[in-house]
Amino acid sequence: MNCIIILLIYVLGAVATLASNSKNAAKTALVTSLINAVIALILTGEYLNGNDVSFTQQWISNPNISLSFVVDGLSLTMLLLTTLLLPIIILASFNTLYSKANQLYSLVLFMAFAMAGTFLAQDGLVYYIFWELALLPIFFIGLLWGSDEWKIRKRVMVTFFMYTFAGSLFMLAAFAYLYTLTGSFAWSDLSKVVLSTKEANYIFLAFFLAYGIKIPVFPLHTWQANTYEKSPTIGTMLLSGIMLKMGIYSILRWQMPIAGNVSENILKTVIVLCIVGIIYASLIALRSNNLKRLLAYSSMAHVGLVAAGAYVGNSTGYQGSIIQMVAHGFVVVGLFYLADIIYKRYDTYEIKEMGGIRSQAPKFTTFFLIIMFASIGLPGTFGFIGEFTLLFALSEKELLYAVFAGTSIILGAYYMLKMFQNAVLGSTENKVFAEVTTKEYFVLAVICVVLIGLGIYPKLLTDLFIQ
Amino acid sequence: MSTTILLLTLIFPLVGTLINGFWGKHLSKKVSGTIATMAIAASFVTSCLFFAYIQGSQEPVKIVLFEWMKFNYFSIDFGFYFDQLAALWLLFITGIGTLIHLYSTSYMSHDENFSKFFTYLNFFVFFMLILVTGSNLAMMFIGWEGVGLCSYLLIGFWYKNQDYNNAAKKAFIMNRIGDLGFLVGIFVTGYLFHTLDFIELKEQSFLAPTLGIATMAFFIAATGKSAQLPLYTWLPDAMAGPTPVSALIHAATMVTAGIFMITRLNFLFDLTPDVQHIIAIIGAATALMAATIALVQNDIKKVLAYSTVSQLGLMFLALGLGAYEVAVFHVITHAFFKACLFLGSGSVIHAIGGEQDMRHMGGLKKHMKITYATFFIATIAISGFPPLSGFFSKDEILLTAFHHNIVLWVVASLASILTAFYMFRLLFLTFSNKFRGTEEQEHHLHESPSAMTMPLIILAVLAAVGGLISIPGNSWLNEFLKPVIKNNAASHPHVLGTTEYMLMGLAVVGALVGLMVAYFKYIKNKQVPVNDNNVSGLQKLFANKYYLDDIYQSLIVHPLNFFGSFFKNQIDGLINGIVLSFGRVPSELSYQGKKAQNGNIGLYLFAFVIGVCGLLYYLFMCY
Amino acid sequence: MSTLIALASLAVLILVLEIFNLRKTIVPLTLVGLLVALGLNICDFNSVDSFYNNMIVVNKSTVLFNSLFIVLTFFIVALGQSFYKEQYDKISDYTSLKIFLLIGAYCMVSFGNLVMFFLGLEILSITLYILAGSDRTNIKSNEAGMKYFLMGSFASGFILFGIALIYGATATFDMHQIVLASTQLAMPKWFTVGFTLMLVGLLFKIAAFPFHFWAPDVYQGSPLLTTTTMSTLAKVAAVAAFYKLSEVFFPAMPTNFVNLIAFLIVATLIIGNVMALKQNNIKRLMAYSGISHAGFMLMAILLGKTAEPYLFYYMAAYAISGIAAFSVILYVCQDKKEELVIHFRGFAKHKPVLAITLSLALLSMAGIPILAGFFGKLFLFTEALKQGFYITVITAVITSIISIYYYIKVIIVMFTYKNADTHTVYQKNFMYSAVAVAAIIINLIIGFCPSIIIDLF
C-alpha cells in the first residue's frame, strides 16, 4: 500500500462526484471519504509494522523537484485527522440540502486531496503547490454556497483569499531562497541547511506570514471570524477542522526545522503574539453574540495555544501541538455541527434568540456538554491531553507563558459556559427544538467517542509520533 | 488485597452513572434511585474492605493501568494509589455518599429529571474517588476537574432558572482559576522532579528555588476548590443546587479536596515554610471573615455555606501550621455534622415547600421532631461542646495555633465563638418560637419520610461520636496517618498539660457565650432579623459579604467585559482596517493612475521622451 | 530557413486563393500550412546554421521561440475563422496579415544581422497597425490604430537611430561581428547610446514602464482578435527579440545598467498590477496584466543566459494562458459593443466549462499552482534570488498578490448568479470553445510537467 493511493482516490472521487447527479453526490463523496479513511487506517497499520509506504518520483529536473510523499509520525497523524474527519464532515452536511451538490462535494473532495497532499509532501515545492491548491476549493465553497448577501460574502471571501494567498507567496519566496542555497526543495535537504541568524530571521518571518495568517495568529486573524461566519457549515468545518491545521503542521514540519536558529527575540515575540492572541480572542468570544463568530474566536484562542506550543520548539511542544491539532479538529467540527443543528431548528446563529433547548432535547444537550467540555480541556477528554502538554511545553520555556496562556482555560470556560447558558439552558419561549435525528446522533456520538476515548487512552494516537 | 476489588470501588459509581445516564429515562424513579444508591453502597462496602486491609497490613496498594501520557523525560501513568489517606476519604465519601443518595431518593422524588440527578451524583462520586485515589498529580487533576464539572451540573440542576445557572457558572469559573494554579503546580513539579507520581515525589523531592511557586500554585488551586480567600465566593452561591448536593459536594466531600491535596503533598509544603505561613494566615482570615458573614445571613443554606467556608478556613489554618492530621480530623468530623446540618436544612426546606428564608420559619420543633433532634446534635457538635466530635477536632486546631502563634489562635477562637452564635441563631430561628410562614405552609408542615430521616439519624450519631477517632492523648487517627505524613514537625499537644486544659476550657466557655447571646437574642427577645436593606454599620458590611463580590465584579468581570467589547468593536476593526489598507493603497493609486492615463497621445509621447531622457541621463550622466 | 520560406509562400498562397475564390479553404489550409511550417521548424531543432551571410540564424533557441510563435499563430488563425465571420470576404487579408506578422516575429528572433531585425520588427509593427485599425468604421479602432501607429513609428525611429549609432561604432550590422567588436575594442560612447535607444524601442514594444502608455488604449480600441494577437504573439515576439539582443548587448553596457533594468522591472510590475485593479473593461485589464507580465519577462531577460529556459517557459505559459483567456473573452463578447467585465456576470451558469477555462487561464497568469504560470514565476524567483535581485523579487511577490485581486474579480463575476442576465443567449461557437479548451489543456500539461519545456534547452 502506498500513501499516494489516498491522493488518487480523492481525485477520482472528486471527478466521480462531479459526474454524478446532485442527489447522489453527497453519497459518492461519503463513500470516497470512507474508503480513504479505511486506507489511512491500513496505512497506519503498515507504518507501525515498519513497512515503507512512501512515494518518491523525480518530477522536474531543473529546478530539482520531486514528487515525494513520505509518511512519518507527524504526517500520518495529520493524514488520519484529514481522512477520519472528512467522512464526519460530509455526514454532518447531510443536514443541509445544497444546490449543485455535485459541484460542492467535488470541491470538498478536491480540497481534501490538497490537504492530504500538504500533509504528505516532503518536497517543499510540492508541499507549497498542495498548500495553495487547498485554498481554491474553500474559496469557491464559501463564495458560492455561503450565507448572507452576495456582496458582503464576496468581500469577505475575497479578503480571505487575498490575505491567505498573500501570506503564502512569502513562503514561496522563502522556499525559492532556500533552493538557491541547497539546490533542492526536499525536506531532508532543507532541514539540514545551515542558515545564518539573519537569513534564518528573514525565512522565519516569511514562513510566519504564511502560517500566521492561516492559523491565524494575532494580529493576522481578522479574516477568520468573517469567513467562518459566511461560509456554509461544511466549509467552516473544513476550514477550522483541517485547513488551519495545515499552518501548525507546517510550523512543525518546515518552519522550525529549517529556520530553527532564528533569533531568540523573534521567537519570543512570536510566542508572545500567540499568547496575546489567546487572551484577545477569548475576550472577544466573551462578547460575541453570534454563535458562529464565538466559535471562530474560540477556535482562534485554542489554535493560538497550539501555535505557541509549536513555536516553543521542544519535544513537549511538538507532541502537544500534534495532539491538540487532532483534538481541536474533532472538537471544532463538533461545535460547528452543534451550531448548525441549532441553526436548522431555530434558523438563527444569534445566541440571544436561542435558549430552552435543554428541556426539549436532553440528548443534544448531553452531546453539547461533552463537546463543550472537551473544548475547554476537561481532563478525561482529548482536549485536556493537548492543552496539558502544550501548557507544559510553554512552562518549560518560561513559566509565565504557561500562566498567561493558561488563562485560556479560565476564559474558555467563561465564554463557553456563558454561551451554553444562553443558548441551551433557560426556559423555552414557545420555540420547538426537535431532538437529534439518528444521523445527527451518530455523527455526534462518533465525535464524542473519539474525544473521550483518546482522552483516556491517548497512546492510541500518540504512539504514532512519540518514540 | 485484590486490585479488582479496589478498582470496583471506582467502577460501581461509574456503572451507576452509565446505567442512569443511558437508560435512566426508561427506568422508574424507584429503580433508578435504588441503582444509584446501591452503586455507592457497593463502593462503600469495598472501601470498608480496603480499610480493614490497610488497617491491618499498613501496605498501600498501587495500581497502574497503563501509561497515560509520555514526555521526553518522564511519563504519567493512568494509575491509582490506595493508601491510608485515600482510605479515610474513601470511607467518608462513599459512606456519606450512600446516605445522601438515600436521602435524595426521597428529597428529589418529585423532580422530573430524577434519573439525571442521580447520574450526576454518581458521576460526582466517581470523580471524587479518582481524585483521592489517583496515583499522581495528573490523575488527581482528572478528579479535581471532574468534581468541578459535576458540581457545575448539579448547582445548575434546575437549569430553567438563569440565576442558578449563573451560580453554576460562577462556581466552575472560580474553580478553574484554582485549576490553573493546579496546572502550574504540576508543571513546576514535573519540570523539577521529572515525575508526578506521589510515591516518587515523596522520595525524590528536594528543595528547589522554584518549589515555592509550585506549592503556592497548589495552594491557589486549593483556595478555589475549598473555597478560601480570595476565591470562596462561589460556594455560598452554589447553594442554588438541590440541598443533598450542597450536603455532599459543598460541605462534606468536594470542598475538602484542597485539604486532601495539601495533605497528600505535605512533603512538598513542609519544604516551603513561607507558603505554609501564607496558608495559615489565609485559613485564619477566611475562618473569621466567613463566620462574620454567617452572622447576618438569613437564608438557612447560606448560613451553613458560610459556616462551611469558615470551618474549611480552620482546616487550612491547621494545614498551614503543618498539623495535617489535625486538619484531616476536622475534615472528617466536619463532614459528619455539616452533612447532617445540610440534610436537616433540606428536610426543613422540603417541609415548608422550598422556603429557605429563616425569617419565614420558626417553631418547627413541634412538627419535625427527628429533624430537630439531629439538627440540634449537629449544632452542638459544630459549636464545639464536649464531648461531641467538633469539640475534639476544633480544639486540636486551636491548640496547634496557640502553640505557633497567639494571633492566629485569637482569630481562630473568635471564629469558633462566632460559630456557636450563628449556629444557635440558626437553630433558634428555625425551630423555636412560632411559625412565621404563611398558613398554607403551616398546614403542610410535616416530618420528612424515613428515607430522609434515616440518614439524618446516622449522621447525627456520627457527629456525636466521630471525635473518638482522635481523642487527645490517644489518637488513633494520628497513628493511622503516620505513613502518609512525612514530617510530624508540628507540635502535637497529645500530651495534655495545664495550658491545654485551660485552652479547652476557654474554648468551651467561648462557645457557651455564643450560645447564650443567641439564646437571649432570639429566644428571650424573639428578635427576627431585619430586612437586608435596613442593616447598618458592621452588619451591613457583613451582609454585603465585605463587598467582595462587588469588588470582583468591578475589578475583574467588568474589565474583562470592557476589554472584550473594546477588542471586538475597536481593536479588531482597527487591525482589519490596517489589513484592508494594504488593499486600499494600491486601489487608490490605481484610481489616480486612471486619471493620469487621460487618452491624450501627446502626454504618452511626452512620457516616452521623458523616459528616454531619464534613461540616457541615468546611464551616461550619473556617474 | 525553410520555415521562413514556407511561411512566406503560405502568406502569398492565401492571397492567391482569394483570387481563385477559394475563401472557404483559406483557414483550414492555413492551419495545415502552419502545421507543416511547425514540422519544418522542428526538423531544424538540432541544427546550428546560418543563411545569407548570417542574415538568418537557426539554432535550438530560435527554433523553440519560432515554434511557440507558430503555435500561437495557429490558434489565432483558428480563432479568426469565427471572428471574421461577418466580413468573411476579407478573410484572406486578415489571415495573410497574421502570417506576415508571424514572419516578422520569425525574423525578430532569427536575425543574425540588425537589418533583419529591423525588417522583422517593422513587418510585425506595420501588420499590427493595420490590424489595430482594421475596424474602419469604428472610431475606437481608428483611434487605437492611430495611437499605435504614431507611437510605434516614433519608437521605430529610436530603434533606427540606435542601430545607426551602433553601426557607427562597430562598422557592421552583423551580430557576430558586433559581439567581437564590443568585446575586443574600446567602444565609443555612441555604442552604448545606440543600444540604449534600441532598448527604448524594445521597451516600447513589450510595453514596459515608462513606455507602456499606449498599450491599454490600443488594446482596448483594437478589434478583439487583434488584441489577442498583440497580447500574445506580438508581446512574446518582442520579448524574444529583446532577449536575443540582450544576449549581445547587456555585457557591453555600463555597470549601473543592471540597476536601471531592475528599476524598470519594479516600476513596470507596480504600474501594470496597480493600474489593472480599477479596470472594468476586460481588454484594458488584460493590457495592464500584460504590462505586468512584461515586467516578469524583463526580469528573465535581466537574468541572462541561464534563465533562457525559464524565459521561454514563462513566455509559453503566459501566451498560452492568454490565448485561452481571450478565446473565452471572444466567446462572451461576440455580440457586445464593449468588452466590459460585467458582461461576464453569471457566465458560469451558462457555460461552466468555458468559465472554468477562463478561471484557470487567469489563475495561471496570477501564478496559482499547479498551472503553468506558477512555475514560470517560481523559476524566475528562484533564479533571481540566486543572482541576488532581492528587491526585485520582493516587489514581484507583492505585485503578484495585487494581481490576484483583479484576476479573482473577473472570476467572481463569472460566478455571480445574482442579478445575472439570465436572458443572455450565448451563441454557440465551436472554434472559440475548442481553442480555449485546447490552450488550457496545453497550459495544464506544461504545468504538470514543466520538464517537457525546461529540458528542451
Added chain:
Amino acid sequence: MEQVLQQIGIDQYIYLAILLFCIGAFGILYRRNAIVMFMSIEIMLNAANLLLVAFSTYHEDANGQVFVFFTMAVAAAEVAIGLAILVAIYRNIGSIDIDKLKKLKG
C-alpha cells in the same frame, strides 16, 4: 567625399543627425496635426538615414547605404498605413486633429 568628411569630421554629422532627430521628436511632441506629425517622423527616420550614410562613408562600408534603402521602403510603407488610418479617421470624425482622439483612456 572623404576629404569633406575629414574636413568636417564625423562628429559634426552625428550632431547634425541628432539635431534633426530632436527636431523630429519635438515636432511630434508639439504638433497636433497628424500630417505634420507624420512629417516629423519622417524627419526622425531621415536623421537616422543621414547618420547611416555618414558612417557608411566613414567606415568605407556599403552596408550602411543599403540599410538606408530598407529604411526608406519601410518608412514609405509605414506612412502609407498611417495615411490610411488617418483617412478612416477623417471619414469618421471629419478632423485630423489627434487631440480629438481621446475616447480610449483610463
